[in-house]
Amino acid sequence: MATQLQTPGAIGPEAVTTRVESACAWLAARRRAAWEAYTALPMPDRTNEDYRRTDVSALRPDEFVADPGETGHGAGLLATLREMRERIAPEAAFVAATRNGVRACEGTDPLLAQGVLVSSLEEAAERDEEAVRRALAHVPVDGSKFTSLWNALWRGGVFVHVPAGIEARVPVIAAYSAAGEQAAVFPATVVVLEANASLTLVELQVSPAAQGTMLSDSVTVLHLGEGARLDYCLLQRWSAATWHLATHRAVLERDSRLRFFAATFGSRLQKAYWDALLEGPGADATLTGVCFGGGDQHLDHQSLQAHMAPSTHSDLLLKVAVRDRAQSVYGGLISVDRVAQKTDGYVQNRNLMLSRGAKASGIPMLEIQANDVRCSHGVTAGHIDDDQRFYAHSRGIEPEAADRMIVRGFMQDALDRCPHEGFAEFVGGVLDEVVAGHSAAGVEAEAPA
Amino acid sequence: MSDTAQLVVEGLRASVEGKEILNGVDLVVPAGEIHALMGPNGSGKSTLAYTLMGHPSYAVTGGSASFAGTDLLPLAADERARLGVFLCFQYPTSIPGVSVVNFLRAALKAQGREMPAREFLRTLSAVMRELNIDESFRSRYINDGFSGGEKKRMEILQLALLRPRLAILDETDSGLDVDALRTVAEGVGKVAGPDMGLLVITHYPRILEYLRPDVVHVLHRGRVVVSGGHDLARRIESDGYDPILGAGTAGTAARNETKGAL
Ligand SMILES: Nc1ncnc2c1ncn2[C@@H]1O[C@H](COP(=O)(O)OP(=O)(O)O)[C@@H](O)[C@H]1O
Ligand SMILES: [Mg+2]
Numbered sequence: 159m160a161t162q163l164q165t166p167g168a169i170g171p172e173a174v175t176t177r178v179e180s181a182c183a184w185l186a187a188r189r190r191a192a193w194e195a196y197t198a199l200p201m202p203d204r205t206n207e208d209y210r211r212t213d214v215s216a217l218r219p220d221e222f223v224a225d226p227g228e229t230g231h232g233a234g235l236l237a238t239l240r241e242m243r244e245r246i247a248p249e250a251a252f253v254a255a256t257r258n259g260v261r262a263c264e265g266t267d268p269l270l271a272q273g274v275l276v277s278s279l280e281e282a283a284e285r286d287e288e289a290v291r292r293a294l295a296h297v298p299v300d301g302s303k304f305t306s307l308w309n310a311l312w313r314g315g316v317f318v319h320v321p322a323g324i325e326a327r328v329p330v331i332a333a334y335s336a337a338g339e340q341a342a343v344f345p346a347t348v349v350v351l352e353a354n355a356s357l358t359l360v361e362l363q364v365s366p367a368a369q370g371t372m373l374s375d376s377v378t379v380l381h382l383g384e385g386a387r388l389d390y391c392l393l394q395r396w397s398a399a400t401w402h403l404a405t406h407r408a409v410l411e412r413d414s415r416l417r418f419f420a421a422t423f424g425s426r427l428q429k430a431y432w433d434a435l436l437e438g439p440g441a442d443a444t445l446t447g448v449c450f451g452g453g454d455q456h457l458d459h460q461s462l463q464a465h466m467a468p469s470t471h472s473d474l475l476l477k478v479a480v481r482d483r484a485q486s487v488y489g490g491l492i493s494v495d496r497v498a499q500k501t502d503g504y505v506q507n508r509n510l511m512l513s514r515g516a517k518a519s520g521i522p523m524l525e526i527q528a529n530d531v532r533c534s535h536g537v538t539a540g541h542i543d544d545d546q547r548f549y550a551h552s553r554g555i556e557p558e559a560a561d562r563m564i565v566r567g568f569m570q571d572a573l574d575r576c577p578h579e580g581f582a583e584f585v586g587g588v589l590d591e592v593v594a595g596h597s598a599a600g601v602e603a604e605a606p607a
Numbered sequence: 608m609s610d611t612a613q614l615v616v617e618g619l620r621a622s623v624e625g626k627e628i629l630n631g632v633d634l635v636v637p638a639g640e641i642h643a644l645m646g647p648n649g650s651g652k653s654t655l656a657y658t659l660m661g662h663p664s665y666a667v668t669g670g671s672a673s674f675a676g677t678d679l680l681p682l683a684a685d686e687r688a689r690l691g692v693f694l695c696f697q698y699p700t701s702i703p704g705v706s707v708v709n710f711l712r713a714a715l716k717a718q719g720r721e722m723p724a725r726e727f728l729r730t731l732s733a734v735m736r737e738l739n740i741d742e743s744f745r746s747r748y749i750n751d752g753f754s755g756g757e758k759k760r761m762e763i764l765q766l767a768l769l770r771p772r773l774a775i776l777d778e779t780d781s782g783l784d785v786d787a788l789r790t791v792a793e794g795v796g797k798v799a800g801p802d803m804g805l806l807v808i809t810h811y812p813r814i815l816e817y818l819r820p821d822v823v824h825v826l827h828r829g830r831v832v833v834s835g836g837h838d839l840a841r842r843i844e845s846d847g848y849d850p851i852l853g854a855g856t857a858g859t860a861a862r863n864e865t866k867g868a869l
Contacts, residue, residue, distance in 0.1 A: 567704025
């Protein structure tokens with residue numbers, strides 16, 4: 159191992175140095191500390207509770223390229239992302255980030271006119287230091303192996319800061335893409351809503367379907383000030399050869415409301431954390447996921463609904479369908495602090511297994527220290543219901559069409575909770591294709607000439 | 608004969624989970640006729656309905672069943688439906704996430720009867736009005752959270768839209784209040800016609816007063832034991848099954864069973 163050749167631009171001290179040199183002082187210090195923590199932390203193995211059912215032992219981060227040369231995919235991917243914007247929310251401001259930084263920042267004028275800051279995260283680290291620092295404090299440099307790596311190496315990124323009382327006039331689409339053999343990408347989305355501000359943010363993470371092995375290490379921070387309202391939608395369509403490690407961390411102050419919706423289709427292995435920290439009384443988080451896996455995909459969602467103040471409300475619904483040899487793993491914790499009386503916390507994970515070799519499991523947990531709360535959880539895993547099948551057949555619907563209809567229907571209650579209509583329609587369209595047998599891991603993107 | 612759309616069942620035997628339920632059913636329902644099928648609880652009425660529709664849990668162990676000259680038994684349920692056989696379920700299944708509109712369009716499409724969207728919606732609205740079904744049900748998920756009566760009306764709605772050549776109604780009248788029963792019976796009456804055979808499974812003569820069956824059959828222990836005219840249903844209403852079943856194949860056990868049922 160010691161004499162292994164280093165891939166040029168690989169994840170390693172040089173990549174860190176490049177970033178440290180171009181960063182402002184506070185960020186440079188963070189990156190250095192993060193890299194140190196990263197090298198000191200062990201790769202998570204099965205002794206790590208979070209990775210008991212998800213095996214990352216075959217992942218070697220240092221074999222991935224953090225600073226690649228041009229791959230030529232950029233233009234094609236950008237076109238694909240623009241097309242998605244057209245279909246989801248044509249009026250939206252659009253920030254597209256690739257591995258080398260932000261490639262496009264369009265349609266931001268209506269927001270800038272309102273005093274909403276939309277920029278790359280790197281830029282914001284200097285221009286809006288206080289807000290960025292406040293938000294990044296939610297992702298400590300030594301928090302975990304992969305968030306440390308992210309803290310050391312993220313680039314570009316998307317930052318949205320909505321001032322107090324402002325309702326952002328148009329949604330923001332933060333789009334990430336990457337391509338190239340052994341590519342590493344570090345999506346970085348930070349949203350700060352001041353008191354009573356509101357925003358819709360759509361995050362897209364895509365790579366070309368036909369790509370080789372990639373690594374995506376991604377962090378999204380959502381900070382909701384008092385009374386703020388955020389609708390957040392995520393589409394994850396990395397190629398089926400991508401390792402995807404993601405942390406979504408939402409912090410909710412008093413009376414704020416988050417509607418979080420995520421559609422997971424891509425990656426060979428995903429470990430995604432959805433953390434909602436309900437810090438202020440009256441805070442309300444609705445978390446919804448649709449996830450469809452096939453082939454050899456291993457898709458892991460782990461959620462935390464942390465009720466840290468009284469009268470907080472959280473409600474999570476994750477619908478998963480798996481086929482072929484795909485596996486879904488879900489683990490969720492609702493924790494209720496002693497002070498968090500009058501709390502409502504719900505978790506539901508419903509799994510549909512469509513092939514003999516496909517597996518899905520969910521383990522919900524409750525840790526409740528308060529005595530006046532309502533919390534419940536439910537997990538189911540099953541196959542297509544034969545009575546539903548027969549009912550559809552009895553109307554003349556052919557077996558394959560009936561199955562497609564039933565599976566598509568299975569996802570609908572989750573889709574109905576999507577806070578943005580255009581996004582719901584888009585994801586609905588993807589689901590239509592997926593139930594018809596296509597894979598939605600990765601996207602079509604014109605290959606370089 | 609073979610080209611007339613009639614249902615011919617001969618010596619049909621069927622079992623579920625290894626238990627023989629149908630013990631040789633003989634039944635002919637010609638096109639344009641309305642036949643009632645009565646019989647105590649557990650006599651096998653639903654089993655006959657499911658078996659004719661092709662439910663995979665019901666294994667045919669003997670006899671034959673054909674419709675319009677086509678042997679039904681080798682056909683899967685969806686193929687039977689496309690041949691024109693329709694079942695109004697006693698307990699309709701819900702399919703969460705599939706709206707009434709999408710379900711109906713899929714069914715029409717499968718049966719080669721796709722309509723342009725506007726024509727479809729117009730037709731749907733008209734039938735819904737007739738059946739007293741609120742417009743909002745269009746976008747509801749099929750049978751999901753519907754009351755018993757709403758489910759039954761949804762079955763008749765499908766019957767009216769799909770216009771099968773043979774309709775089997777399995778206790779469509781059970782659990783309906785008087786008004787709903789009239790609505791449903793009138794709905795069925797409107798759909799019935801010279802091109803459709805109707806097999807109406809029921810416990811109650813009331814729906815038969817609306818539909819005026821040509822023939823009434825009594826099923827008992829998996830066989831049709833008596834057939835007669837409309838007056839047979841009235842006799843059952845006033846005297847119960849005992850006098851009818853007691854004479855022939857029914858023993859004491861059956862009589863007890865019958866009392867329990869009525
Ligand atoms: N799926 C099933 N599994 C086991 N037994 C069944 C099943 N369906 C029907 N049966 C049995 O078959 C008999 C006839 O039932 P059914 O056809 O529902 O009668 P009916 O509709 O006349 O009341 C009953 O004894 C019932 O318990
Ligand atoms: Mg029955």
